[in-house]
Amino acid sequence: MNVRSVLSLLGLAFTAYLAARGLIWTSPETVRRGWLIVAALVVYLPVTVLWIFGVGARARSSDRAARMPGWGVALALLVAVVVSNAPFLAVTEEGRTQPFVTWVIGGIGALMTIVMVRRRPIVAWVGMIVLTISTSFWLGPLQALSLGLVGSFLWVTSAQLVTIALDKAARDTERLAELQQAASAWQASQSGRQRERRIHVQRALQAAGPILARTIENGGNLRAADKEAARRAEASLRDELRGSRLLDDGVRVEIEAARRRGAAVSLFDEGGLEGMDAAHLACIRKELAEILRESVSDRVIIRTSPHHEVAVTIVGRSSGDAEAGDDDNVDLWREIRRPR
Structure with a gap:
């Protein structure tokens, strides 16, 4: 099992834990429309699983293929609107601070963290704005912050920072790979040139070596045929250079x-x-x-x-x-x- 699979399973387990809190009604007397709480869970869980394991989940995190398509974005925003309000509508004013209602703060925060990791930062922050407006309306800004809204913002912010760091690391890795390829190509080119130079030297020795040896032996006194051979050897060396x-x-x-x-x-x-x-x-x-x-x-x-x-x-x-x-x-x- 690779790291991606482990993280996906951890994300699934965490969101399942948050959603399970919505089924434990600690004060049933405050619940007026229990079906709304169940409906919020039914909407939340499939969309979250879709974002964890859906289209592009196996692509590299730096690829555009890792981004969820537009219809997945629409579902995530729909969940942010519905789930952020349905549990509060299902209970009385006294029950709005109960864990089986406020789980939506962490639940939507977790979903938007996944959305951020899947390269949809604008969607993630829009979802967080919807969550903030909804919970502030039902609970008040300070109480919403104290019941988990701060943590949700920290998750999404951390996810964005990690994503940016990973993208930079991926770009640096690609750049390093390009530099390594360029260095390998340069080394291969230099090796080729060295072989070519060795071949030229060998040809030069083959062409000029006998003439130079006879020149040294005769003290520079060459016959006409030897002079002609020397001129041809010089011309052939010039050919190799030019x-x-x-x-x-x-x-x-x-x-x-x-x-x-x-x-x-x-x-x-x-x-x-x-x-x-x-x-x-x-x-x-x-x-x-x-x-x-x-x-x-x-x-x-x-x-x-x-x-x-x-x-x-x-x-x-x-x-x-x-x-x-x-x-x-x-x-x-x-x-x-x-x-x-």
């Missing part, structure tokens, strides 16, 4: 092949691919590798694009006729569209 989102094994192979045949390939990641899922990136890289495989340009420039339709632009230039004074010719212009 356009890592565009690279996979297939793209790297085609870029290396283009450079080996003498083409200059430049990658520039200028944004636009952030947040794109792995499947879409794979499609873009596959298309880029195919374009590079077919390219015969002397210089190839690859740029990512923040455009909403174009993901990558590939421009290829080849040397023009020097004798004719021609500038470089654009012999390749391709755009890779964003996947839909």
Whole structure:
């Protein structure tokens, strides 16, 4: 049995105790209309049970689902009006201070406390105002206060303060959960970046390590082939820094092949691919590798694009006729569209 069930049973037991006082007529001679007392109990108990166990009772206390619907509100206000007056009408003036009559002060106070807990503060205070007006009319303000009205106000006030505290605690808990999720996401992002950096370092060592070793061995005196290999290694490292989102094994192979045949390939990641899922990136890289495989340009420039339709632009230039004074010719212009 959870805490909610225990509190519900305690609330039911307390209201039942208060209502039972209405059946113990300590001075029967003062009772003129006993049916009114019984009718007040018949109206009070079902509505109170409804508010304890009815719609939304199992919802979290901070949820709007915990609030009773409008028809339940109408029943609670009807009980506040009827029960606050019926027992006093049922007895003579001398019997109005008897426990089987004044139980309504605690009974309505208990019901309005439940109403407050069920997230209907305005209804609870309206019910308390009805109770105050009714009991003050029948008993007088001071006597009503001395017979339990002060306690009923304390119950409802305490319920509202506890409810406010619980709501704040629930909001703080949700906020803490959001912060924990954000921290976990940040930690996962940092772990991903660390793995990515390790991969870049490994690739850098694979690409540049042999060239650096030969450079040290030869004291900086490299053959032409070694110098060319060093330039390609430098270019591949630059690719990893400038356009890592565009690279996979297939793209790297085609870029290396283009450079080996003498083409200059430049990658520039200028944004636009952030947040794109792995499947879409794979499609873009596959298309880029195919374009590079077919390219015969002397210089190839690859740029990512923040455009909403174009993901990558590939421009290829080849040397023009020097004798004719021609500038470089654009012999390749391709755009890779964003996947839909």
